[in-house]
Amino acid sequence: MTIPPDLYxxxxxxxxxxxxxxxxxxxxxxxxxxxxxxPPVRPVDRSMxxxxxxxxQVAEEVVSLTLAAPDGRLLPAWQPGSHLDLHLPSGRRRQxxxxxxxxxxxxxxxAVRRLPDGGGGSLEVHGLSEGTVLKVQGxxxxxxxxxxxxxxxxxxxxxxxxxxxxxxxxEKLGADWHLIYTGRTRATLxxxxxxxxxxxxxxxxxxxxxxxxxxxxxxxxPGTAVHVCGPSPMIDAIRAALPADATLHYERFAPAPITDxxxxxxxxxxxxxxxxxxxxxxxxxxxxxxxxxxxxSCRQGFCGTCKTRILSGAADDRAPSDPAGDNTMLICVSRxxxxxxxxxx
Amino acid sequence: MTAQLGEPDNLVLQARDVRFDWxxxxxxxxxxxxxxTHLINVLHMLLPAxxxxxxxVFKEAVPLIExxxxxxxxxxxxxxxAMHASSHDAVLDHFMEQxxxxxxxxxxxxxxxxxxxxxxxLTGDRRRAWLNERIxxxxxxxxxxxxxxxxxxxxxxxxxxxxxxxxxxxxxxHGAEEVEHRHVAHELFMHLDGRYPAxxxxxxxxxxxxxxxxxxGHRYLMAADPIVKGRIxxxxxxxxxxxxxxxxxxxxxxxxxxxxxxxRDYSPLNEGSTEQALAYLATSPAAQAALR
Ligand code: FES
Ligand SMILES: [Fe+2]
Ligand SMILES: [Fe+2]
Numbered sequence: 079m080t081i082p083p084d085l086y087x088x089x090x091x092x093x094x095x096x097x098x099x100x101x102x103x104x105x106x107x108x109x110x111x112x113x114x115x116x117p118p119v120r121p122v123d124r125s126m127x128x129x130x131x132x133x134x135q136v137a138e139e140v141v142s143l144t145l146a147a148p149d150g151r152l153l154p155a156w157q158p159g160s161h162l163d164l165h166l167p168s169g170r171r172r173q174x175x176x177x178x179x180x181x182x183x184x185x186x187x188x189a190v191r192r193l194p195d196g197g198g199g200s201l202e203v204h205g206l207s208e209g210t211v212l213k214v215q216g217x218x219x220x221x222x223x224x225x226x227x228x229x230x231x232x233x234x235x236x237x238x239x240x241x242x243x244x245x246x247x248x249e250k251l252g253a254d255w256h257l258i259y260t261g262r263t264r265a266t267l268x269x270x271x272x273x274x275x276x277x278x279x280x281x282x283x284x285x286x287x288x289x290x291x292x293x294x295x296x297x298x299x300p301g302t303a304v305h306v307c308g309p310s311p312m313i314d315a316i317r318a319a320l321p322a323d324a325t326l327h328y329e330r331f332a333p334a335p336i337t338d339x340x341x342x343x344x345x346x347x348x349x350x351x352x353x354x355x356x357x358x359x360x361x362x363x364x365x366x367x368x369x370x371x372x373x374x375s376c377r378q379g380f381c382g383t384c385k386t387r388i389l390s391g392a393a394d395d396r397a398p399s400d401p402a403g404d405n406t407m408l409i410c411v412s413r414x415x416x417x418x419x420x421x422x423x
Numbered sequence: 424m425t426a427q428l429g430e431p432d433n434l435v436l437q438a439r440d441v442r443f444d445w446x447x448x449x450x451x452x453x454x455x456x457x458x459x460t461h462l463i464n465v466l467h468m469l470l471p472a473x474x475x476x477x478x479x480v481f482k483e484a485v486p487l488i489e490x491x492x493x494x495x496x497x498x499x500x501x502x503x504x505a506m507h508a509s510s511h512d513a514v515l516d517h518f519m520e521q522x523x524x525x526x527x528x529x530x531x532x533x534x535x536x537x538x539x540x541x542x543x544x545l546t547g548d549r550r551r552a553w554l555n556e557r558i559x560x561x562x563x564x565x566x567x568x569x570x571x572x573x574x575x576x577x578x579x580x581x582x583x584x585x586x587x588x589x590x591x592x593x594x595x596x597h598g599a600e601e602v603e604h605r606h607v608a609h610e611l612f613m614h615l616d617g618r619y620p621a622x623x624x625x626x627x628x629x630x631x632x633x634x635x636x637x638x639x640g641h642r643y644l645m646a647a648d649p650i651v652k653g654r655i656x657x658x659x660x661x662x663x664x665x666x667x668x669x670x671x672x673x674x675x676x677x678x679x680x681x682x683x684x685x686x687r688d689y690s691p692l693n694e695g696s697t698e699q700a701l702a703y704l705a706t707s708p709a710a711q712a713a714l715r
Contacts, residue, residue, distance in 0.1 A: 082530040085527045099539055103539070116551050122489060124490070219432070224701050225698075226705075326714050375501055376437065383498070383501050383502045383505050399509075
């Protein structure tokens, strides 16, 4: 890059920039006369080994796990909305919301619904027995609970897990709150016995039908903080119907499900490896397993962090921030129009 | 458990999508005070190029990180900074539409970040050393973005002066995310290098650069402003008045924060409040608009 012009059009090369650049490069050159010494990077392992203390059936198809340190040591504190990252014996990694009592530092509790058609993580959790030791990372919080005067909590099925500690915290804060808890049948809803009788509406599809967004948002008066956790169609319905003067809070953790995706192949330039991207997964998801240091952030196609150069093939540029016609793509959302893509990775 | 939740801990940093509409925002968005308006506007000219540079440098650092939590934080940081850069860039387009040509100054800022602080085509240890050096500069700059973020969240004088709400929301959304991720650059530097003299040198270079960029940038904006037309000469000396009025930070406040940075036991977590930042982000109109 050449020296830019003067700010007021007096010269074609700005004198201040010339001077600053010369000074900075001079200092840099002086310092690099000596060969650089680099302090070693010390690996940091923050994971814990926790033992499964109890596996309890808490509803149809739902078990809760109680985890504790093998030596009974106190565990790191957490706040409502936090989750743990479990390394399952098969090597799968899954994140589960903490749904116990934050003031109990002796144990953590998570709850998992059995999803026969999922990625296999929930089946594996259901098969864990007491005494199993798991590698665990966290707790970390992607769904922080913020003190407000009035809350509406909406939980769909197993979505109760992050909401339950929030409900209890709202009660302790003396806030005005209301919980709507929905699911297929009463028997599939965990933790009903832990909820107060007041301020809670249970609504199940078998007796009351699928709830409408009007029903869910009836008490979203101005200033209400609406916290939602549930299946994405429920969240989408609430997003569309939320009154302007309420605020919405949900875990933006999982990227939106892929709509009409077709399988395709990705070739990585650096290694020449060819990866198969199934219809239900993003290119980023698959590439990340092969290259754990690939850069990404939002996984929803708006931040631009995962933008990658396409060396051959064509992408469908699915996100508004992924302009068509350039030779780049956002690998978190965009897909090949057909066949194979070669990426500069 | 007490009734208070306390300072949130262990947050997963995530980029937030935002929606802004600049079309109705006046050029002097602090009404009747172009001097204060442009003191803050210098930021809009520095941030797009500066934060894109953060993103490039940090992406280069990701493979070197040997700490899972820190790597996650750095990725979240990158996403947030990328959103900041593009959001401020849109403000520059709006300035252009109103007849304030910011391009000459922006070109110089781009030269600084893309050429002087860019890739030097190095390899091996020299490449690592240059990377560490740039991370030390980012850590020093991030000290200021955190301090400024904390300031803007509490700058009630701007509301009282009738400052444009859309512009305040941009600055406060950005400021709140700066507070939210204020520890990341420092921790990355401490993880990959951590030498105290390098931190001091980076701070000295950063202060020198920021003072001259503000001086030149403000002068430029006051001269190029189609309404002011150079009738008031710009320069950082104006913050004596604007700082007292609460429309910009005060010199004394910034100086005190630099002294804290130079302590060996400096921790960015002691600057600003995560709880306040999250409370703002939960209600920021631009962030809420994108969630719907
Ligand atoms: S990760 Fe944000 S756009 Fe892909
Ligand atoms: Fe930023
Ligand atoms: Fe930042």
